[in-house]
Amino acid sequence: MPGSGLVLGRARRERLQVGESETVGPYTLLRLERGSLDPGIPGQFFMLEAPGRVLPRPMSLCQAPPGELAFLIEPVGPGTRALCALEERDAIHVLGPLGNGFDLDVERPLLVAGGIGIAPMPYLSDALGSPPAILGFRSERHAEAAVLLTDAEVVVEPRLVTELLPEDPGDVLACGPEPMLEAIRALVPRTQLAWEAPMACGYGACYGCVVEVDGHYERLCIAGPVLREAA
Amino acid sequence: MTVPILNASGCLDALVAPEVARSLDAFVTKTVTPLPREGNPPPRIAETEHGMLNSIGLQNPGVDGFLEHHLPKLASLEVPIWVSVGGFSAGDFAQVCSALDSCDDVATVELNLSCPNVEEAPETSAELVAAARGATSKVLYAKLSPATSDVAESARAVADAGADGLSLVNTIRGLQLDADTLRPQIANGPGGYSGPALRPIALACVYACAAAVDLPIVGMGGVTCGRDALDLVSAGASAVALGTLLFSDPEAPARVRAELEAEVRRRGQGFAAGLRGAAHGSTMSRPASAE
Numbered sequence: 051m052p053g054s055g056l057v058l059g060r061a062r063r064e065r066l067q068v069g070e071s072e073t074v075g076p077y078t079l080l081r082l083e084r085g086s087l088d089p090g091i092p093g094q095f096f097m098l099e100a101p102g103r104v105l106p107r108p109m110s111l112c113q114a115p116p117g118e119l120a121f122l123i124e125p126v127g128p129g130t131r132a133l134c135a136l137e138e139r140d141a142i143h144v145l146g147p148l149g150n151g152f153d154l155d156v157e158r159p160l161l162v163a164g165g166i167g168i169a170p171m172p173y174l175s176d177a178l179g180s181p182p183a184i185l186g187f188r189s190e191r192h193a194e195a196a197v198l199l200t201d202a203e204v205v206v207e208p209r210l211v212t213e214l215l216p217e218d219p220g221d222v223l224a225c226g227p228e229p230m231l232e233a234i235r236a237l238v239p240r241t242q243l244a245w246e247a248p249m250a251c252g253y254g255a256c257y258g259c260v261v262e263v264d265g266h267y268e269r270l271c272i273a274g275p276v277l278r279e280a281a
Numbered sequence: 282m283t284v285p286i287l288n289a290s291g292c293l294d295a296l297v298a299p300e301v302a303r304s305l306d307a308f309v310t311k312t313v314t315p316l317p318r319e320g321n322p323p324p325r326i327a328e329t330e331h332g333m334l335n336s337i338g339l340q341n342p343g344v345d346g347f348l349e350h351h352l353p354k355l356a357s358l359e360v361p362i363w364v365s366v367g368g369f370s371a372g373d374f375a376q377v378c379s380a381l382d383s384c385d386d387v388a389t390v391e392l393n394l395s396c397p398n399v400e401e402a403p404e405t406s407a408e409l410v411a412a413a414r415g416a417t418s419k420v421l422y423a424k425l426s427p428a429t430s431d432v433a434e435s436a437r438a439v440a441d442a443g444a445d446g447l448s449l450v451n452t453i454r455g456l457q458l459d460a461d462t463l464r465p466q467i468a469n470g471p472g473g474y475s476g477p478a479l480r481p482i483a484l485a486c487v488y489a490c491a492a493a494v495d496l497p498i499v500g501m502g503g504v505t506c507g508r509d510a511l512d513l514v515s516a517g518a519s520a521v522a523l524g525t526l527l528f529s530d531p532e533a534p535a536r537v538r539a540e541l542e543a544e545v546r547r548r549g550q551g552f553a554a555g556l557r558g559a560a561h562g563s564t565m566s567r568p569a570s571a572e
Contacts, residue, residue, distance in 0.1 A: 058298055063532060099529070104476050105328045106529050129328070145531070250326050250333060251528035254297035257311070257337045258326035267319050267340060272297060 058253050060088050063145040068136045069118060075194030077166065078134040079112065080121045082144065089114035090147025091154070092174035093225075093244050093276040096121070097252040099143040100129035107133065108249045110170040110225070110275070111147070112198070119144070122169040122195070148252045149275050152242050154178060156221040161199075162211050162234060164226025165192060170244060172198045174223060186211035186230070212237060235279060244276045284514055284541060286534050289475075289501045289524030290365035290391060290424070291337065296354055301527070304534040308360045309522065310351070312367035312393045315376045317343035321398060327457045327466035332476025332503070333525055334455050336398040336469045339367055344377045348384070356386035363422070367393040371404045371412035378416035390419045394439075395426030395451040397473045407438035414443030422499065424448035425486070427479075432486045433493035446497040447490055448522070450483045476525040479503040484516050491517020491558055507540020514541075515560040 069081035080098075087096075089111055097106040098121065107129045113120035125134040136142065152170075154177055161183035163171050168185055175183065183202040186209070187193040196204045203214055211226075212233050224234050225244035235241055247259035247270045260267035263277065285306035294311070295302030302308045320340025327334045342350065347364075355362050364387050366377045374392060381387050392413055394406045402409055410423050423439040425432060427450040436447055452473025457466050465471070483502025491498060500518030503525070504510055510521040521541075526533045545553045552559075 058300065058531065063530075097529075103328065104331065104333055104525065104529065143530070248324050248326050250328075250335070250525075251531075253531060254294045255292055255301075255531075256326065256335065256528050257291070257320065257340055258323075258335060260320070260323050260325065260340070267323070 058145075058148070060090065061146050061148050061253070062087050063143060065141050066119070066144050068138055068140045068142070070138055071134075071136065074122065074198065075191050076124065077192075077195055078123050078125065079198075080123055080133060080136060082119045082121070082142070084114075084117050084119050085144075087119065087144060088147055089119060089173070091151030092177050093151030093170050093242075094147035094149050095252065095275060096144050096146030096148065097249075098133060100132045101136070101140075101142065102132055103129045105129070105250050106143070106145070106252070108148075108252050108271070110244065111173050112169050113172050114176075122166065122198070124166040145252065149271050150273070152223050152244070152276050153278060156223070156242075158220030160184070160216075160219050160222050161202075162215075162222055162224040162226070162230075164211055164230040167224070167226030167230070167244070168195050168198060170225055175199055184211045184214045186226070239280065241279050242276050243279070245270055245274055247275075284510065284538075285520040286510075286538050287363070287499060287520060287522040288527060288534075289522045290393065292524040292527045295358055295360070296351065298531060299358055301531045301534070302358050302360055304532075305360060306520070307363050307388065308355065308358065309363040309391060310347075310355070310365050311341055312339050312365040312396065313341050313344050313347045313377055314339055314367050314369075315344055315373050317341065317346055322468040324466060324468055325472075327472065329455070329457055329474070329476075329478070332474055332478035333528075334457055334467055334472030334474055335452070336467045336472035338398050338469070339396060344380045348380060352384060352386055361388040362386055363389040363391050365391045365393050365424070366413070367396060367399075368402060369400060370402050371409050373402070374409050375412040375416040378413045378419070382417040382419060387419060389422060389446075390417060391422040391424055391448055392444075393424050393451070395424055395428075397426070397428070397452055397454040397471070398469065405438070406435055407442040410439045410442035410444050420445045422446040422448045424451055425490075426451050426453070427482045427486050427502070428453050433489040436490040436494045436496070440494040440496055444496065446499065447494070448499045448501065449486045449490055449518070450479070450502050453479065453482065475503070477503040477505060480509060484512055487513055487518050488516040488560060492561060504537065507537050507542070507544050510537055510541045511544045511556075512560075514557055517558045517561065519557060
């Protein structure tokens with residue numbers, strides 16, 4: 051067994067080799083060999099070593115082809131740029147799967163994503179049998195990532211994903227920028243929203259990623275990143 | 282020689298990651314205060330070029346919640362438990378120490394005299410140690426800040442006040458601005474700076490304090506590998522704690538321990554015997570043992 055076998059729940063930590071990465075619009079689809087890591091439940095995340103940086107970066111799994119783990123990454127800072135610059139046969143430490151993913155026991159799922167929030171949707175869509183999806187992007191170039199999902203409705207700013215929400219949307223499973231998630235939460239009675247926060251560790255050690263839940267600060271890496279709400 | 286490997290307070294939740302806690306020679310809790318604390322608003326952390334900033338703000342369940350819900354579970358891990366104690370006055374320190382005094386499951390009390398992210402107690406470190414000393418017969422470690430002009434003087438003062446050991450060092454206050462907004466990245470503004478950038482500062486503090494007082498020292502600050510741990514021991518530390526490293530590598534305790542053993546082995550038996558305080562040459566008496 052590669053790696054030294056640390057087990058945190060179902061999570062393991064291993065050094066994984068980089069496969070052939072792809073450019074998807076402004077994003078990079080980083081492919082890693084899977085090793086003995088479990089791909090986990092859609093919406094769960096992995097901590098990826100960012101070469102040259104002090105802290106790893108949390109990334110939700112985008113695709114789980116046989117023997118691989120694929121992550122969609124937007125190069126927005128030094129850590130994500132280092133990850134996008136990885137080349138085939140490089141290797142990085144990966145810890146996961148971590149956190150709570152989406153509850154797949156839903157009757158009428160509708161996937162909604164904004165920008166890099168599309169990252170967990172392909173794996174989620176596969177798990178749910180390709181339900182309808184609405185994607186929003188800030189430019190046509192970013193919208194090229196829509197190829198990762200079949201048959202999704204796509205809007206580009208200034209249009210917003212909330213404009214396409216049907217009157218009775220069923221269960222909305224969403225990931226995207228905070229204002230988008232807040233807007234969905236205000237409009238939709240049953241939601242599962244995947245939130246984002248800066249994380250140092252991803253496994254409950256640092257208390258850096260707290261979000262307010264029922265008036266208390268909870269660690270998003272443990273309580274989430276998917277938080278469920280039913281009105 | 283064996284160098285115990287601990288975690289730095291606030292850098293591991295043993296109940297969420299028991300396997301990591303079991304890989305340590307002792308587990309140090311997040312700081313416990315008299316009353317529960319929600320902590321500081323997010324964002325609480327920011328990565329820097331050579332370290333990270335945090336401003337967690339001592340989020341904890343309070344001493345009653347800790348004793349009722351946390352300590353019994355921690356005890357079942359069968360790792361020696363060090364409880365980090367904090368507060369905003371000498372009375373706070375005394376209150377928490379007094380509550381811990383009768384707990385057999387608490388091996389050591391570490392006094393967090395130097396959190397950079399909350400208001401400081403008005404008393405001096407020595408007065409806080411004296412208050413704690415009066416409240417408990419537990420082994421007391423004083424955790425000192427590197428942000429002082431003469432850390433050796435602080436060490437002498439807390440030693441005189443009854444500290445049994447030193448934890449060196451806490452984080453040092455730093456600030457980072459967002460590249461776009463030029464506002465602090467952390468909600469509260471500054472945060473405690475930790476990681477590799479802190480290493481030479483920690484080493485200097487351990488070196489100065491080991492020469493000044495005859496107390497065991499837990500050295501910490503930016504350790505990433507066995508060689509870094511070796512440096513701290515050579516400067517006078519009797520144990521080494523891992524902080525920021527645990528965030529990126531929960532398997533670090535076993536790795537650092539093995540690397541340290543290899544470093545010592547490579548230098549030979551004679552070296553191992555005189556390792557602790559080796560950086561001081563013959564100018565100091567050997568610091569006391571941690572155990």
